[in-house]
Each structure stands twice: as C-alpha cells, then as structure tokens.
Amino acid sequence: MNNFGQSIKNIAKISPFIRKKGKLWFLLSLIQAAYNGVTPFVSALLYGAMINHLIHYFQDRESGVYQVFYLLILQLCLAQFSYLIRMFQAYFMKKFEFDLDHDLKFLTNQKVAKSPLSYFDIPEFYNQLNRVRGSVSSKFLHPIMNMFQIFQHIVTLLSVIGYLISVHWIFAVLCIVVFIPLTITQLKLSKNRYLVSYLQSRDSREIGYIANLFSDKASIKEIKIFNLSNHLNERWSQRFRIVSGQILTLARKQQWIDFGLQTGTTLFFTGISFFILFGKNSKVTQVGDFYTITQMIQNVQNSFTQLSYLTGSIYEETLYIQDFYEFIEYGDPAFAEAAAAAAAESPPTAAVQFQDSIEFDSVSYRYVNSDAEALKDVSFQIKKGEKIAIVGTNGSGKTTLIKCLLGLYPIREGNITIDGVSLHEVSPQNLQELMTVVFQDFTKYAFSAHDNIAFGDIQKYRDRELLVAAAEKSGVHQFVQHFADGYDTALGRLLADGEELSGGQWQKIAFARALFRDSEIMILDEPTAALDPYAEMEIYKEFEKLTRNRTTIFISHRMAAAKLADRIVVMQAGKVAEVGTHQELIERNGVYREMFELQAEWYR
Known part of the structure; x- marks a missing residue:
C-alpha cells in the first residue's frame, strides 16, 4: 500500500497541468469511466432479459416480441452514447496530450539550459536526462488513464458484486480474497521492471550512441576508413542482447505468473458457477438468469484481473513521473552548497560596465x-x-x-x-x-x-x-x-x-x-x-x-x-x-x- 500511496502522490504532481489545460478532458474521462463501469452490469441484465423474452416468444408467438424490440433499442442507444463520449474524450485527450508534451519538454529544455555546465560531467545527470527524454506526455498520461480504468473497474465490481450478494453474500468475501495475491504479485513485478529499466540506462544510452554513430555523416567516415563497422556492430549487439535479455526474462516471469493466476481464478469462478447452478439456495429459474449470473461472474473475474494489473502498472509508470521531477529538481550537493553560500554572502544582482x-x-x-x-x-x-x-x-x-x-x-x-x-x-x-x-x-x-x-x-x-x-x-x-x-x-x-x-x-x-x-x-x-x-x-x-x-x-x-x-x-x-x-x-x-x-x- 505504501507503493500505491507513493503512486498517488506522483500522479498528484500532474494536477497543475490538468487544472491549466486539461479540465474538459478530465471531466469527459471521468464520465466515460463511470459509464463504462456500469455498462457490463447493465448489459448483462439487458441481454439476460432479452434471452428470457425471446424464449417466451419462441414458445408463445404472442408474447415477448415488443419487449425484445425495446431492449434492443435501449442497447443501441447505450452503445451510441458510449461512442459519443469516447469520440469527444479522444479529441480532448489528443489536444491535452499535445499541450502536456509541449509544457514538459519545455520544462526539460529549461532545466538543461539552466543547469551548470559541471552537471554535464556527471554520468548520473546524463542518465536521468536520457530516461526523461522521448514521448513525455504519454508516460505522464498512462498512469492517469490507468486510474480512470481502476475507477471504471471499481464501479463494475460494486454494481456486479451488489447483484451477486443478492444471490449469496459469500461471493463478495471470496472475490476480495482472490484479489489480494494478484495485487501483491503485480506490484512486485512492476517494481522489478522499473529497476531493470533504471539499471539499464547506461547500456541503453550506449546502444543509442552507437546507432547514432552509424547515422552521423562525420563519424561514418572514420567507421569506413578504420573498418570499425564490425567492432561497433558487435559492441552494439552485445549491449542490445543484454538489455533485451533482461526484459525478456522479466516478461517470461510475468507470463507464467499471469498464467498461474489466471488458471487459479478461472477454476475459482468455475466453482462459483457450479454453486450458483446446482446449490441448494440457487435462485436461477430461467436461461436468461443463468446467462446474467455467468456474465456477472466473468465481469468480476475480468475486473479483478485488470485491477491487479493496473495497480501494479500504475506504480511502475508513476516512477517515471517521480524520475522526471527528480531530474527537474536535480542539484549536485557540492555545487548547490557553494552556490547557496555565495548567494547568501553576495546575491548576483550587481551590474558591471567593465572599465578597468x-x-x-x-x-x-x-x-x-x-x-x-x-x-x-x-x-x-x-x-x-x-x-x-x-x-x-x-x-x-x-x-x-x-x-x-x-x-x-x-x-x-x-x-x-x-x-x-x-x-x-x-x-x-x-x-x-x-x-x-x-x-x-x-x-x-x-x-x-x-x-x-x-x-x-x-x-x-x-x-x-x-x-x-x-x-x-x-x-x-x-x-x-x-x-x-x-x-x-x-x-x-x-x-x-x-x-x-x-x-x-x-x-x-x-x-x-x-x-x-x-x-x-x-x-x-x-x-x-x-x-x-x-x-x-x-x-x-x-x-x-x-x-x-x-x-x-x-x-x-x-x-x-x-x-x-x-x-x-x-x-x-x-x-x-x-x-x-x-x-x-x-x-x-x-x-x-x-x-x-x-x-x-x-x-x-
């Protein structure tokens, strides 16, 4: 929970940008998340009701057809409304992404311009600069979008679990117990992924540097004359394989853990399905009711799986935000101490004409x-x-x-x-x-x-x-x-x-x-x-x-x-x-x- 709390603090650092240029995007994203959160619950009920009315219609041609028609119209209206929100949200998100990318890169350039030249002699400064370059806005927006998705899945869980409690209260308790190991595992993997990325920054910088040598007109002359291509390619290849190998090792571990967790949760929810269908207290009396309940169970399974993944990935992605602000606030202690002492003794405000x-x-x-x-x-x-x-x-x-x-x-x-x-x-x-x-x-x-x-x-x-x-x-x-x-x-x-x-x-x-x-x-x-x-x-x-x-x-x-x-x-x-x-x-x-x-x- 400490990791998630730190993630929330990191996300909060983006709030000034949202208040300045992203209010409409934030509001539309919130509405979309809430709407999408309720949609699985509503859709399961609507399709369950449609199935029941269709069965009645096929059994007795005189009843159920109008109800099916009305339910279809309602489903279409809900789909159109969802598309409309998504359309406006996508436009304002793209607009905010451009604004955010501009402001963050401008902030980075300002930091570089204002940093003492001595900082460029410090490898740590270069490594941090390398890590915060690239598509800055997308890295800032991903954790926020994940927060909206978390909100969406929480809304789904509250609505669906509320319905399942009406079937049997034990389902809510068992679902929460399943969620805990998923979350802990994803958090650990996310932290490992970021640590690998952090430690790879020097190797990644060398990979980029060698690649640039092959595209620079000045350096390509020496590469040809001194026959350096094989040596540099081999060096690039070694660094590339080291970095990619570490990433693939984590990816394999992630896939096997995901497979094990997915298998366990599938078996768990399959057992719940049998309990609902064949338990003594089962309230299932129609085919549509069975469809609704199984859909609700699948929604709970999907939402818990997504929540565990999103909770872990938010920690990983917000570490980039933390890294970005550490770079913006970076200061060599020795330099900062000397500059502060000099400024306290005599602030740099004097104007000199140079006469002597x-x-x-x-x-x-x-x-x-x-x-x-x-x-x-x-x-x-x-x-x-x-x-x-x-x-x-x-x-x-x-x-x-x-x-x-x-x-x-x-x-x-x-x-x-x-x-x-x-x-x-x-x-x-x-x-x-x-x-x-x-x-x-x-x-x-x-x-x-x-x-x-x-x-x-x-x-x-x-x-x-x-x-x-x-x-x-x-x-x-x-x-x-x-x-x-x-x-x-x-x-x-x-x-x-x-x-x-x-x-x-x-x-x-x-x-x-x-x-x-x-x-x-x-x-x-x-x-x-x-x-x-x-x-x-x-x-x-x-x-x-x-x-x-x-x-x-x-x-x-x-x-x-x-x-x-x-x-x-x-x-x-x-x-x-x-x-x-x-x-x-x-x-x-x-x-x-x-x-x-x-x-x-x-x-x-």
Missing part, C-alpha cells in the same frame, strides 16, 4: 567527482583593451579557466572580479552581455545563415543591417552574397537542401556570430585549430580588425599565434607558469621558450 580590469585571485577548481585539481591557485590580471593569449599543453587548464570566467563552472576556491566586483555578485545576464565567445567546438546550426549569425544576440535578431556589418567584418559576406537566397539560405543539408560550407567558412560564421553580439570582452578558444594554413593565416591577418576596441582573450596551443597578444599567460598542470610578452618569455628561457622552439623546429 579582470582579476583572477587564487582560483582553484576541481571537476565533480574528481579529486584532481584542474586549476590550482591561479592569479593574474587582464587590463581593459588588452589582448591576452593563454597557452599551454592539452590538459593544462586553459579552457577550464575560461569556462570559470564565463560563469559556466562555479568557483569554489579563490575569486574572479571584474572592476573589483566578484563574479558571484554579477548577475548572469550582465555577465553574458559583457562577453562573447567562439569555442573550438562551436555549434553549426542547421538553420539559415541569418540564424547562425543572429543567434549571437537574439535581442537584435531582426536587425539585418547590423548582421551584414558583422558578416562583412568576419568575411562571411563574401560567400553568402552568392547564395541563391542570400542570408536566408539554409546551411548544411540536415533540414533542407542548403549550402555546404568548408571548415574555414564555418569558422567565419562563428566569428560573425561573436561580432554580432558586440560585447566588451571577446574570448576565442583555439579559433584556428580546424583550419588549413591559408585559412589560418587569413584569420591572423584579420585578427586586429576582428578584435579592435575589445578586450580579447584567446586560447591557443600554437606559439606563433601567441605573438599577436600584448601579454601571454602560460599554463602548466593547472597553474600559471609564466606571464609576459613574447620577447620577455623568450628571454626568460622557461616553459614558453621550450614550447615555442619545439614547435618552430618543425618549420625549419
């Missing part, structure tokens, strides 16, 4: 569920208008440092300030307005060229003049102006028959998006990593124009690019190893010179 400097003061950071520090006691300053290069080997902490500055990773030790104001105090919106960024793995949206640039500042989405100006600065206008539909041309062929761009052209699109935002601070994360030497040289030549009048921070592992900066910050193992100009660092004969000469060696 950005300062990193003893900043340290470690990833969730990791003991290793990605950043260790990092301290340096960036003056307004400076162009700063952050260099270092892979894993030295360059990108992590920038993500902390962008507010994507929470700072738990040390502080970052803008004009003396702690990042904890700066409102997220203000921080986003101050900075624009071009990541190494920037997004290539399968939308129009206009969309790909305008997404840099959605508030100015319709300002085509500013958009074209950003495109001209970045070099995008040179190729987009030749497209058939200009800036309205789709990029890529995922959603439409659009234009395919080269790596260099996509990089320019990313720069245009950053320029369209027109922020005080521009951050470039390995901006030329995917470019050929010509495209890379073109970007370097345009660097001054692209970053003019902006404080610029760019990350690079190419030492030649660092020469464009006013100062260079050298990262090593999460720490600041050196800071200075190119010439100063060369003369210092330290880490920077070693990396610079190591790369220069390849060009001699």
